[in-house]
Amino acid sequence: MYQHYFGLREMPFSLTPDTQFFFDSAAHRAVLNTVLLALRHSEGFIKIVGEVGTGKTLLCRKLLASLGDEFITAYIPNPYLTPDELKSFLAQEIGVEPAPDMPAYQLLNEVYRRLVELAAQKRRVVLVVDEAQAMPRETIEALRLLTNLETEKNKLLQVVLLGQPELDEVLNRSDLRQLKQRIVFSETLGTIDRRTLGDYLDYRLQSAGYRGRSLFSRGAVRLLHRASGGVPRLINILAHKSLLVGYGQGQAQVGRAQVARAVKDTTESRTLGRWLANHWLWVMPLMIVGLGGLTAGWWWTAMSVGGQP
Structure with missing residues (x-):
């Protein structure tokens, strides 16, 4: 799967109770x-x-x-x-x-x-x-x-x-x-709090052999906590799916968009997390279209005034 792509020796978010991954x-x-x-x-x-x-x-x-x-x-x-x-x-x-x-x-x-x-x-x-x-x-x-x-x-x-x-x-x-x-x-x-979640993800990844910068962006971590409620088993499921999405899209880092895809695919996700994920997936295409419109408008204005951008 994505082990070789992200430089991992093994799956970092397996549900097997392996003491190597005890955080x-x-x-x-x-x-x-x-x-x-x-x-x-x-x-x-x-x-x-x-x-x-x-x-x-x-x-x-x-x-x-x-x-x-x-x-x-x-x-x-x-x-x-x-x-x-x-x-x-x-x-x-x-x-x-x-x-x-x-x-x-x-x-x-x-x-x-x-x-x-x-x-x-x-x-x-x-x-x-x-x-x-x-x-x-x-x-x-x-x-x-x-x-x-x-x-x-x-x-x-x-x-x-x-x-x-x-x-x-x-x-x-x-x-x-x-x-x-x-x-x-x-x-x-208890569950894993928001401030600790990033360290939890990094620890599991490093225990599996990862040696790069933080693989999950801050936005990804925030959405992951909202969707999991800090429950380790659900965190592992969502993190695993997010890595799959990132691998499939050729991303070097897992961002909010990849986590949103994972949350949408996981019915056990918390209600607020699912709403945020759906909202993100709905807003992103509009943002891309909006940015494209702004760029085209700037180009047209520059051409009209100076003959060149």
Whole structure:
């Protein structure tokens, strides 16, 4: 596609949660640092909430990559587990191989024994659940009961819940109030603000190998923020399409016109951004015609007065 044209090694705005492209914005850095601090102090439950597309999964991958060897992590990307599946998954992640016919109480005893062994080795176990708002209620309760496994001094299992705002609605249920009371830290993942967006675009491009001047003009960045609302996933979609348009038009820099084309092609764009994009695409031809008329008028006047322009 446009990689070679713009001097890129790879696609800079892929939706794959690649930690190479983790942008250390103030908002994301604050959340990541809070979670790391909480885990190192052996807190129980930690909750991170963010709207769709705000980078929860990428933050999760960055968190897992940032934890040292003293941590054993178990990552659950798909929360649609039964209570028994949850216990079996945790058991396998910490080195317990349950027999198919092992009773539930015996499995729990084996998990507890293994957690105590790991604690004696100064190793901590962290269970990270992505899209936690979709976890069945019975499984959430089983998760709470698993965190009851502790010694007199230490929690043997820590849990990080990442989810959409619906997670708060789930935890507000009266039958889950015991779990909610155990959430020590609760963080909200925000969007990228207008002042930071240019740095975000430059960082992703440079991480993909770009070495030139800013590839997106100021006008392009402004329209991109209006159309995306600062949501990273939507920013990536629009930036990718804008580069495609720029490549197709042979442009050396992505301007407002290229972003406007991308916004018009993306139904998820914000209403104001779509209006601005449509307005720009409608006004530009008139401006070109107007400039052409002014140039012709100047030429005609010059010819009439002096015989030459």
